[in-house]
Amino acid sequence: MIKAVLWDVDGTMAETESEGHRVAFNKAFELNDVPWRWDVPSYGELLKVTGGFERLMHDMRTRSDVPVQVNEREALARRIHHRKNEIYADLIRSPGIPLRPGVREMFDECRTRGVTMGIVTTTSRVNVQALLSKHLGPDWAQWFGVMVCGENVAMKKPAPDAYEEALQRLSLDPLQCVAIEDSPGGVASAQAAGVPVVVTRSVYFAQATVEDVIAIGPGLHQRAGWQPEPQAGSSEARVTLDDLVDWQSRMEYVSQHDSSI
Ligand code: XBP
Ligand code: MG
Numbered sequence: 001m002i003k004a005v006l007w008d009v010d011g012t013m014a015e016t017e018s019e020g021h022r023v024a025f026n027k028a029f030e031l032n033d034v035p036w037r038w039d040v041p042s043y044g045e046l047l048k049v050t051g052g053f054e055r056l057m058h059d060m061r062t063r064s065d066v067p068v069q070v071n072e073r074e075a076l077a078r079r080i081h082h083r084k085n086e087i088y089a090d091l092i093r094s095p096g097i098p099l100r101p102g103v104r105e106m107f108d109e110c111r112t113r114g115v116t117m118g119i120v121t122t123t124s125r126v127n128v129q130a131l132l133s134k135h136l137g138p139d140w141a142q143w144f145g146v147m148v149c150g151e152n153v154a155m156k157k158p159a160p161d162a163y164e165e166a167l168q169r170l171s172l173d174p175l176q177c178v179a180i181e182d183s184p185g186g187v188a189s190a191q192a193a194g195v196p197v198v199v200t201r202s203v204y205f206a207q208a209t210v211e212d213v214i215a216i217g218p219g220l221h222q223r224a225g226w227q228p229e230p231q232a233g234s235s236e237a238r239v240t241l242d243d244l245v246d247w248q249s250r251m252e253y254v255s256q257h258d259s260s261i
Contacts, residue, residue, distance in 0.1 A: 002245050003176040004145065005110055006166055006195065009121040009128055011182035011202035014097050016088075016131065018043065018203065021052060024088035028080045036063065044204045050122040050185050051156045053081045089130035099135050100200070102220030102238045107136075107143065109241045116145035120166045120179065120190075122156040125149040146170050158185040163193030178244050180220075184208050196248055211255040215247040227254045 010016045022043040029036045036059070038046065049055040056077045060066045067073045091097070110117050119128060128149060132140040141147065146169045153161040167174060174194030181187050182202035187210055190197045199216040210216055217226030220239045228250065230243045 002115060002178050002241075002248055003172050004116040004118055004170055004178075005106070005241075005244065006118040006120045006163065006177050006179045006190070008179070008181045008183075008186045009119060009123055009131065011204060012100070012180055012186070012200055013103050014099050014131060015203055016092075016097050016127075017047060020088055020091055020097050021084070021127075024084045024091055025052070025056070025080070027087045028083040031083060032076070032080050034076075034080070035065070047183070047204055048185070050158070050183075051150050052084060052124070053077060054156065056081055085124055085126050088127055092127075092130040092134055096134060097131070100202075100219055100221070102222070104135070105238055106220050106241065111143065113241060115241060116170065117143060118146040118148070118166045118170060118177075119144050120148050120162045122150045122162065122185075124151060157183075158188035158192070160189055160192035163190050163195050167193060167195070178214070178248050184210060187211075187213060196251065198244060198247060207258050209256065209258045212253045213255070214251060214253065215243075216254055216256055227256070228252050 007013060010021070018040055022038055022040070026037050046055050046059060049058045057074070060073055060077060067076060107117065121128060128147065136143055146166050148162045148165045150156055153165055155161045163179065167177070175196065177195050179190035179195045179197045181190060181197050181199055183205045187197050187199060191212065197213045199210050199213050200219050201217070215226060215228060217239070223230045223234065223237065223239060226239070228247065230239060231246050234240060234242070
């Protein structure tokens with residue numbers, strides 16, 4: 001039996017990247033009087049760099065209209081990133097971004113059946129707070145037995161640090177857990193810590209190559225389109241905790257390769 005379900009946040013719990021973080025970054029650029037804007041496709045490329053601050057620093061290295069001094073560049077990036085997170089929290093409050101379908105049901109099922117949930121993310125804690133307080137109410141943190149965010153680790157995903165930290169805090173072995181992820185970086189991070197991974201495809205990583213996961217599918221809300229197929233005979237229309245347990249015990253590793261390259 002699984003002891004803990006470890007959740008990624010952005011892309012997995014909610015589609016927060018395009019209309020959340022990206023829009024907030026663009027607004028923060030505007031308010032900081034810089035002419036940069038990230039459109040939907042180019043932000044998809046930038047998502048290969050995990051962590052909003054790191055993503056911004058990476059993008060700034062490709063631009064000529066940035067402070068020459070590294071410390072000034074970094075200070076500007078910190079200012080913009082801080083403002084971005086404030087704007088992101090406002091966006092999450094209103095108009096809001098829904099949880100992906102099937103996520104709330106899996107949260108409820110884990111709680112009812114006494115399976116610990118953990119948050120393992122490269123995003124900042126304030127962003128998790130904004131999203132989950134909106135959807136789960138003021139006691140949202142009590143839903144989770146552990147929370148590891150970007151600021152809690154030396155190396156963000158795809159490094160294993162975030163998952164290793166969560167396992168250590170929970171005193172669990174990797175094979176007592178399942179990670180739910182959407183991105184290749186997140187998958188790599190969980191795998192490097194030895195945690196079996198279930199992938200729910202997100203908008204930005206719909207095509208991305210994913211290798212050696214225990215299941216991959218379009219989302220927790222439906223049983224169709226999953227590989228391996230969920231077990232027969234469920235009365236539910238969605239993926240359930242029993243399906244996670246079943247995939248975890250079967251350990252039939254599956255891969256999907258990017259067909260666009
Ligand atoms: C995804 C990320 C995050 C967000 C921005 O995190 O890479 O960096 O895009 O967050 P995950 P910050 O999928 O692991 O939840 O600006 O707070 O870094
Ligand atoms: Mg993600």
